[in-house]
Amino acid sequence: MSDFKIDLPSAKFKQKATLTSLVILLVALLCSYIKFNPLVIFTEFHFLQEFFVEMFPPNYALFYENEGVGQSILQTLSMAFLGTIFGGSIGFILSFFAANNIFQIPFLRNFSKSFLAMIRVIPSLVVILIFVIAVGPGSFAGVLTLIITTIGVFGKLFTEVLENAEEAPSESIYCVGASHLQVIRYSIIPQVLPAFISNLLYAFDLNMRAAIGLGIFGGGGIGYKLYMAMRVLHYQDATALITMIVLMLLIVENTSNFLRGKLLGEKL
Amino acid sequence: MKIAEFKISRYKNIVLPLGGLILLSFLASKSCKIDFSDFGEGIANGTFFITRMFPPDWAAFPDMLQPTFDTILLALLGTFFGTILSLLIAFFAAANLSNPWVRNITRSLISIERSIPELFILLILITAFGLGAVPAIIAIALGCVGMLGKLLADTIEDIPPTLMDSVASIGANKIQIIAFAVMPEIIPNLISYALFRFEVNIRLSVLLGAIGAGGIGYELETSFSLLEYHRAFSALIIVLVLVFSIERLSSFFRNKLKTAIVLK
Numbered sequence: 226m227s228d229f230k231i232d233l234p235s236a237k238f239k240q241k242a243t244l245t246s247l248v249i250l251l252v253a254l255l256c257s258y259i260k261f262n263p264l265v266i267f268t269e270f271h272f273l274q275e276f277f278v279e280m281f282p283p284n285y286a287l288f289y290e291n292e293g294v295g296q297s298i299l300q301t302l303s304m305a306f307l308g309t310i311f312g313g314s315i316g317f318i319l320s321f322f323a324a325n326n327i328f329q330i331p332f333l334r335n336f337s338k339s340f341l342a343m344i345r346v347i348p349s350l351v352v353i354l355i356f357v358i359a360v361g362p363g364s365f366a367g368v369l370t371l372i373i374t375t376i377g378v379f380g381k382l383f384t385e386v387l388e389n390a391e392e393a394p395s396e397s398i399y400c401v402g403a404s405h406l407q408v409i410r411y412s413i414i415p416q417v418l419p420a421f422i423s424n425l426l427y428a429f430d431l432n433m434r435a436a437i438g439l440g441i442f443g444g445g446g447i448g449y450k451l452y453m454a455m456r457v458l459h460y461q462d463a464t465a466l467i468t469m470i471v472l473m474l475l476i477v478e479n480t481s482n483f484l485r486g487k488l489l490g491e492k493l
Numbered sequence: 494m495k496i497a498e499f500k501i502s503r504y505k506n507i508v509l510p511l512g513g514l515i516l517l518s519f520l521a522s523k524s525c526k527i528d529f530s531d532f533g534e535g536i537a538n539g540t541f542f543i544t545r546m547f548p549p550d551w552a553a554f555p556d557m558l559q560p561t562f563d564t565i566l567l568a569l570l571g572t573f574f575g576t577i578l579s580l581l582i583a584f585f586a587a588a589n590l591s592n593p594w595v596r597n598i599t600r601s602l603i604s605i606e607r608s609i610p611e612l613f614i615l616l617i618l619i620t621a622f623g624l625g626a627v628p629a630i631i632a633i634a635l636g637c638v639g640m641l642g643k644l645l646a647d648t649i650e651d652i653p654p655t656l657m658d659s660v661a662s663i664g665a666n667k668i669q670i671i672a673f674a675v676m677p678e679i680i681p682n683l684i685s686y687a688l689f690r691f692e693v694n695i696r697l698s699v700l701l702g703a704i705g706a707g708g709i710g711y712e713l714e715t716s717f718s719l720l721e722y723h724r725a726f727s728a729l730i731i732v733l734v735l736v737f738s739i740e741r742l743s744s745f746f747r748n749k750l751k752t753a754i755v756l757k
Contacts, residue, residue, distance in 0.1 A: 252573055259566050259626045263574065266631065272621040296524070303521030310518055346737045350700050350710065351729055354717050359539035360532070364525040438612045441704060445525075448610075455616050467613060474608035 276460070283464035294450060294466075298473070300364050301446035304439075305432040308371025312432075313425045316341075316376040320383035327387060327409065341380040349374045349435060350442065357443040367444030371432050379428055383421065390416045423488050426481040433477050437470060542722070549730055550723035557712055557731055564708035564735070567626060567701070568694040571633025575694075576687045578634055579641035584671060586642060587649035589657065600646070607639030615701050629706030633694050640693075641686055648682045649675060681754050685747045692743045699732055709735070 256262065288294055322328050322337040352373050356366040395412040403411065440448020447470060454462040585591045586599040611632050618628035652675060660674040702710025709732055716725040 252570070255566055255570060259563065259570070259630075261570060261626050261630050265622070265627055269622065273618075276617070276621045299524050303524045306521045307518055307525065307527075310514060346733055346740065348696050348699055348732060348736060350703055350713065351732065354714070355539065355542065356535075358542050358717075360535035365527050368525055368527065434608075434610055438610045438700070441612060448612075451613065452616070455620070460620075467609070470610075470613075471605055471608045475604065478604075478608065 280460045280464045282461065283468060284459075284461035285465050287462050287465050288469070294447070297445070297447045297450045298469070301433070301436050301440070301448065301473075304364050304367045304371060304436040304444070304446055305429055307368045308375055308432045308436070309425055309429045311368075312372040312375025313379060313421075313428055315372065316380040317383055317421060319376065319380050320387055321409070323380070323384045324387035326390070326392070327413065338384070341377070341384065344373060345377040345381060347373070347377065349439065353439050353442045353444055362443035362445070364445035367436060367439045367446060370439055370444065371435060374435060375428055375432060378431070379424055382424060383417070386417050386420045386424075387413065419488055423485040426485050426488075430478050430481045433474060437474075546722045546726040546729075548723065549726040550721075551727070553724045553727045554731070557709060557728060560702075560707065560709045560712050561731055561735060563626070564698050564702055564710065565695070565739075567629050567633065567706060567708060568691060568698040571630045571698065572637065572687060572691045572694050574630065575634035575637025575690070576641060576683070579638050579645055580683065582638055582642045583645035583649055584675075586646035589650060589652065589654065590667070590671070590675070600643075603639060603642045603646075606635065607643070609639075611636035611697055611701065612704065615704065615706065619705055624705045624707075626707060629698065629701050632701060632706075633697060636697065637690055637694070641690055644686050645679065645683065648679050652678050681750055685750050688743045688747050688750075692740055695736060695739045699736070 319337055319341060323334060323341055325334070328334045328337075349370055353366060353370040356369045360366050360369065390413050394416070395408050398412055399408050436444065436446055437448040437451075440446045440450070441452045443449075447466065451463055451466045451470070454460075454466060582599060582603065585595055586603060588596050591599075614635055615628055615632040618632055622628045622631075656678065657670055657674045660670050665673065698706065698708060699710040699713075702708035702712075703714040705711070709728060713725060713728040713732060716722075716728055
């Protein structure tokens, strides 16, 4: 055992150390390139502190003094609702034309598949900029944008759900003489409906967030109100609006999660 | 089917929800002041506008390389710092590493963070730090916490307790437990969540760019508002290619990672 040798530090440790130091070096280089110093958070923290002092106390009187606020909350909710319903329905219909096991014309199927893939990559920023020019700023442009993005996100999801539907029920009712449409109606739709509804609830949750963000670019609703409050330096109003938004989103998220859990729990 | 067999009650399950939805969407479109007569005009406007955008301004592409690189860099650095931050927070939000009080408070902070849109974090930070890359990176990093913090905390809670007990039983302290029992378990998940979040952050950094973080989003917004539609179209093409290729790349690596985990 004379040639027994222990490598200290071990090869694995060396490998890890090299990898870590390389990553740190790279990040440091990139940071210096873009002139970002992570320590800035600590050295310039007093700016943030001063700003927070200005933001408090929140001006909750806004909600009953200014009628526009309540209306804009309602507007944001309706935007998300309409975007979800229309976008979800259109996505649902399109996904039938893109599913391998349902639509039998390969050319058209590939066309709708690539249409769904294409609409998925268009960022909502681009869509809202185009719609603001087309129909003018306001919640209508926001709704149209939400419809497009919902189709993009959920068209593909529904296509996958449809393609994962079980074959056996469809085949069995096809054997007893059901037409193609009847197979869809009595075998496919009952299978995918719970997934469809639970995805719609999730889409509503996502669209609420998106609707608030779109407000900045001319989508209307409470996002626009908040943006305006920040721009005219009414920070106390802004704090009130932010707490309202957080509350609203928390409620929507938890309700949607609860309903989804109930739905999937009952049906599965 | 004979008329006599037709009963409305048979369709009760469909008719009632459908009617309710139609009524609700009618009310909602009232509150959004949607006027479908605008829509026809809008289509005409929109198609006219899109024809105005052709062809893209080919000369603008070289100018846009730098902003594109900036956008990717913002997302990359934001994801990196955000992942580290979320990991630190996830240790406090996991039931098997911290005490119940700390866990519940951290969890509710995470879910509050999730409901603040990143755009408004950026607006707040811009007021504090001024325009530029710094507030954008911080906003993206903070935005990661809502999603990654929760996912990582859930992953940590799924670690089998025997693993942590065995390390603890030979005298490891908290930090050693994290280093030798927790980290090796969660690293594959950590990387795959971070890749997914990077995908989200690319879109986000385009969006944040438009309200003052710079990069390709800023180019897009300014060329739209300066009515330079050809230039805007070039920026649009770059954004689409960027988002699409990052998405492909990220899902390719995530699939690789998944097969690597399965093989192991």
